[in-house]
Amino acid sequence: AQKVTQAQTEISVVEKEDVTLDCVYETRDTTYYLFWYKQPPSGELVFLIRRNSFDEQNEISGRYSWNFQKSTSSFNFTITASQVVDSAVYFCALSWQEYGNKLVFGAGTILRVKS
């Protein structure tokens, strides 16, 4: 079965703190794709990153970084020096077919950043 688990339902931090959002996935396929999306209160889904299963390099984009570890089936997301504008729901998602892929989402983590 294909599954994504985001065990943290809600996280609250104070501005400028670092925060890590956990994502654990399950799939039997060797070729799969992992995504992170941000959903602010306005409701749209904002793409953050896409990673395929053959690329285990960690990635940094500004204050965002991602740690992909196939050995533990995890794809964690860290925000450094959090800001109030980072407050949103963050979804981790998995896709595993070559064409016509659908995304399976985790339940999401609500991040609240207080000033």
Added chain:
Amino acid sequence: AAGVIQSPRHLIKEKRETATLKCYPIPRHDTVYWYQQGPGQDPQFLISFYEKMQSDKGSIPDRFSAQQFSDYHSELNMSSLELGDSALYFCASSLPLMHGYTFGSGTRLTVV
């Protein structure tokens, strides 16, 4: 850059009415997907189209149907609306191998 366009942004319907949601994918994207996100839930896959043919189907109610037209836009038709159909409906489009997977801004459907 062009994005995925969904219309309308908001829709209010009464129970048992019919609703039609439209999606215009990014040009040259060959696959369109529909998702439903209930309040406090994660998005759930409904259906997808590859080159105008249905390619995959999720937990889409029989009351719902969808199609993709020759100009690649897609429509999600929902009949006999129920209160539980109130949700955000997202359309997404992509290139092969999941490149450029992009969501539209969504249509918020409220059934009263």
